[in-house]
Amino acid sequence: MATIYDVAKLAGVSAKTVSRVMNGEGPVGAATREAVETAMRDLGFVRSNAARMMRSQKSGLVGLITGAISAKNQSGAKRGLPDLFIVQGIQTAMAEAGFTLMIADTTGRQDRVPHLIDTFLSHRVEGLIYVAEYHQEVSLPPVPAHTPMVLVNCFDQRGTPAILPDDRRGQRDLVTRLIDAGHRRIAYLALRTGMVAGQLRPAGYRDALSAAGIAYDPALLAHCDFDLTDAGPQLLWDTISQMLTLPEPPSVICCGNDQMAMLVYGILRSMGLKVPEQISVAGYDNYQVIAETLYPPLTTVDLPYSAMGVRAAQRLLDMISGASRDDRTATLVAGAVHWRTSATERRPLNILQLKTVRED
Amino acid sequence: MATIYDVAKLAGVSAKTVSRVMNGEGPVGAATREAVETAMRDLGFVRSNAARMMRSQKSGLVGLITGAISAKNQSGAKRGLPDLFIVQGIQTAMAEAGFTLMIADTTGRQDRVPHLIDTFLSHRVEGLIYVAEYHQEVSLPPVPAHTPMVLVNCFDQRGTPAILPDDRRGQRDLVTRLIDAGHRRIAYLALRTGMVAGQLRPAGYRDALSAAGIAYDPALLAHCDFDLTDAGPQLLWDTISQMLTLPEPPSVICCGNDQMAMLVYGILRSMGLKVPEQISVAGYDNYQVIAETLYPPLTTVDLPYSAMGVRAAQRLLDMISGASRDDRTATLVAGAVHWRTSATERRPLNILQLKTVRED
DNA sequence: TCTTGTTATGACACCGATGACATGACACCG
């Protein structure tokens, strides 16, 4: 591969002048510039980043570590990859800033993280980003103090800068919207409590209820391990059928996420209930493949992964440029409610009707 | 950041000896090795890949270009990201081989590809991989002849080595399986003909029919632009209802992909038909979030993205090592049929029953 | 005892760019 010396010789100038042309630095005569550019083109010259980097100490690289790509191999296998929208957001913002992204995947093995970090450091990345596949707490090996790092979709005890989805606010907004639409008996099938979202979203649900002066009824809140391979659907079925036989059954079922909502659609229909005529359903995540393709389309809340990615990139770039070296805070990113036809605008169903339906 | 000279000084040896210890090359005394390793640890030394690379001309990097990550912003927005399993497969195989992956996304703009290739070349990647978001023909700018390149999920006119899903065979296997299960009237709602999969899969469908001696009935094959934002569902509804009113209606509907199948579930149920008791449904892709979460779980065919990724990586590695420089062939990767409960084992429905249902 | 071979280590140039500094040619100013 051609070097600047080859170019210099062909153009009849010194290597330094070639360097100047490449970087548009210092004054260069028009004729000289022309000659150099022609020579570069003729030789198919591509600058060696390695050499440039050695001298300038700037790699233009950012390292991204994630378990997101390989996560499907983990337990709870049935995942899609919407979390990769985070990666997309980061990639887009970094490309704009002129950085190149190196991506490594843990292949599901957390113990590989130190090795991945070392690999990145050996490439002299200017910053690191760690992306988790779902909102969670993590514990990462320490990185050199002068290497900026941002966590996305996760947080740690050391207070490493983090970008997180505002699950509590999102669920509150959705439930508030449902209340505005006339719903009063709102059921919530939450994710299991072990998950951060399984804690924050129910909290947002209760926030909304209490803001509207609606009493919280524990009978309408359940945590469901819906993604167990076999037991999941049955568990959901039982929970739902229990709620529907309450003296005052819900007019809408909020689900822990869109995937659960998809299952709930099938279950409700098997029970002979029409969505949304007889009962409304709402999800969480705005996982488009599901939310927009379900029939009827699903009312849900954005899990703003792409925006989180962009934020993460911006924050890391700030840290790299030295603008905010030691800000130890977490950034919450809220997502908007997407109102679709799976939820009715007014309370659709009185109790007697429901009972009739269930007595079939 | 510490250099080998710092390590050498601290350990009381020469830089070259440090280099030897790092690379496990040449004979080094046990005591010396010990001293060097201690010094490296004490200094938190991380080798600079840039420097190593300059001398050795080996970057250990592979560049991956894809439109897959950003594809959701394109027309037909409602996509998931299962194509990223290709990236996962590549990443896994490359990591095993000791290569680091640099990933760049076209951000939906094909005209950025040359620039991305240049960036990669400036990092002296040892090979390039281009991943398309769905099976298609592409036309890429030329790369230097000595840089190996592999296409995944796409092919070009120049005969660049490609890894492709065997759509024809997959569909044939699925339909054959349906025939074995007793189905004779098999409808096929194909993707639009503009897509490669919209051509190959129907061909596989017809292969299976003719192999079984079943006459091909054009009334049972339709191409559907199901992912049009609004018109899509209506189009599907009309097509399905037309097929169901045929003198001999289908006992199973094969869909162009799983996402279409999800829509079809909703439509059939709105028509008052039970899946699979009254009509069977099959998909394509084995898009797990959909196929396993739908109720009942969807019979479908694997789109073997992960395996294709692994294959692509292996093939590129072969080319890099010089094992197969000028093999210009495409590799087809077939996926297995996943039989789930959305399809019955025996023909479930006689024509009269169906007519009754439709007369409601 | 003198080769010859093996092991352990060092000296030094070099990979390809760029930073610091130098130089030569003009132009402009007083």
Next chain:
DNA sequence: CGGTGTCATGTCATCGGTGTCATAACAAGA
């Protein structure tokens, strides 16, 4: 006309490893 500033370009050292070759110490074989 000498001094000063600007433009255009070149020289050379340097970044941090590694390839090549040299060297020293010592053991084994002739």
